[in-house]
Amino acid sequence: MNMLLSRPKPSNTSRAHRKPLMSTIAGLSALALTLSACTTGEDSAAAGGEMSTDTIRTTMDGDPNSFNPLEAQGVSAFIVDAFLYGTLVSRDPSGGLVGDLASDWEATPEKGVFTIREGATCSDGTEITPTVVADSLEAFISESRNKHIVFGPSDPELTVDDEAGTVTIELETPWADMPYGLTLPETGIICPAGLEDQEALAAGEADGAYSGPYTLDNYQPGVTVDFALREEYEWPEYETPLEGVPAATIKYAINGDYNSIANGLLTGTLDIANITGEPMERFDGNDDFNTERYPAAVQFIMFNEREGTPFAEEENRRAVAQALDREAFNQAATNGNGELLASFVPEEVQCALTDDTLLLPQDVDSSQSVLQDSEVIRQIGTQAVGPNGAGNSYVDQALRELGAEVELRNVDNTTWATELDSKPESWDMTVMALLNLSRTMYGGLSPFTGAAPEDGGRNSTGSEKNEVLERFSQAQAEPDEEKRCEIYQEIQQSLIDSAHLVPLSTLVAQATTADGFSVQVVDGTVQSKTMRITK
DSSP states (O other): OOOEEOSOOOSTTOSOOSOOOOOOSTTSOTTOOOOOBOOOSOOEEETTEEESOSEEEEEESSOOSOSOGGGOOSHHHHHHHHHHOOOSEEEOTTSSEEESSEEEEEEOSSEEEEEEOTTOBOTTSOBOOHHHHHHHHHHHHHHOTTHHHHHTTSOOEEEEETTTTEEEEEOSSOOTTHHHHTTSGGGOOOOHHHHTOHHHHHHTOOGGGOOSSEEEEEEETTTEEEEEEOTTOOOOOOSSOOSSBOOSEEEEEEOOOHHHHHHHHHHTSOSEEEEESGGGGGGTTOTTEEEEEEEEEEEEEEEOOSTTSGGGSHHHHHHHHTTOOHHHHHHHHHTTOSOBOSSSSOTTSTTOOOOGGGSOOOOHHHHHHHHTTSOOEEEEEETTSSGGGHHHHHHHHHHHTTTOOEEEEEEOHHHHHHHHHHOGGGOSEEEEEEOOTTOOHHHHHTTTSSSOGGGTSSOTTOOOOHHHHHHHHHHHHOOOHHHHHHHHHHHHHHHHHTTSEEEEEEEEEEEEEETTEEEEEETTEEEEEEEEEOO
């Protein structure tokens, strides 16, 4: 029985062979990736020894949009789903995959067979059978906008064998990313009590809906989201067991002020925090804390390419690309802490382009000749791109200096995300700040390829780019990892050459832990379920 998926294993039947899938920050406070924790001051005994507390306090930057994983949008919802709903497989701190609700699995690009772990139960005691799993996945396939990320362009066919304990997923179009897609919190298994009453599920009031390690204990909008540990939950068998014990109670306060969080760490009222921006530097050289910086999001220019818009024309997109200086943007948006990008995915994603000589060269003279005669450019940006949207302001200024007439709106993240998805008539260009939680290539592609939001997809640009999708499908069906990587790099290069995007920089975040607490960062993503109390 194979419990762990290592990377890479180039084989037709390897359980996967690439780094891990995504979610955009669309609909959330994109760059506010807070994951902090603190002690309660309550003494309790816990398994593994005498513990000074059994509670972790943490923060999320805003209320989850829903407690229904089928509707999840944003970091807060992803955090909630990871605690409440078990997935078939989970990401191991080693970077591979490990069984969660599945005890064993075999997968090729065309098919996956998952053996459901014996003894797994819902929060109301209902047994998690293959039928329960399949019913939840069918709902995901029919209702979630993330279906294409997990299963690709085809509708999966699910076959249940309750006697054998298996769920078989067959794909008409090969999709090698499927095992990693099934680690996404959005694919978490909803128990029958939740599927039967999705209104209650969304409100956090379907008590028997949960298949994960925690139940929802208390929710006060704008104040707190609290979780209680399910003692009967069987944790994944990680390759290297995590030190410490899971918290009996996790309390998430709604707070996105990173200076406040940093103050809490330094004064001892917080124990673990994920912070961004200048507050990260307050821990430089402080031996009382362990810190790990990672690329939490990627930032790139994305265009509205619908017919009749200025950026349906490649010449106009290229003019913007050649007007911008990545280093100047990085300084404005991240105080210079980000890493310059050469693609729409960070270098942690396997097959990512990292050679910045392949980018369109900066050419202000050529840009000016186009921009000074262009139509008004309606630029919308989230205030999360740098302090008060400073990264957006840099782009606006750089284009204005070359004669462009720009109308910049720096708006809150919810407004920004809503307009990208539902008001294509209101914008021409934006700095996309993208979370790619599973670190897959399609995770980076999906915001600007495929179906548009008005057609049930995720592609805010409105340009499907069918030739890219066809080439990507060829890569997903390719069993040879080296050849697959060649195709991915061709795709990235073609998109950059035609200025369908303009790579800028990463947004760096920092996992900061005080003595006695730990959390794992896996392939540039904080795994909230791995928070542990170690003292």
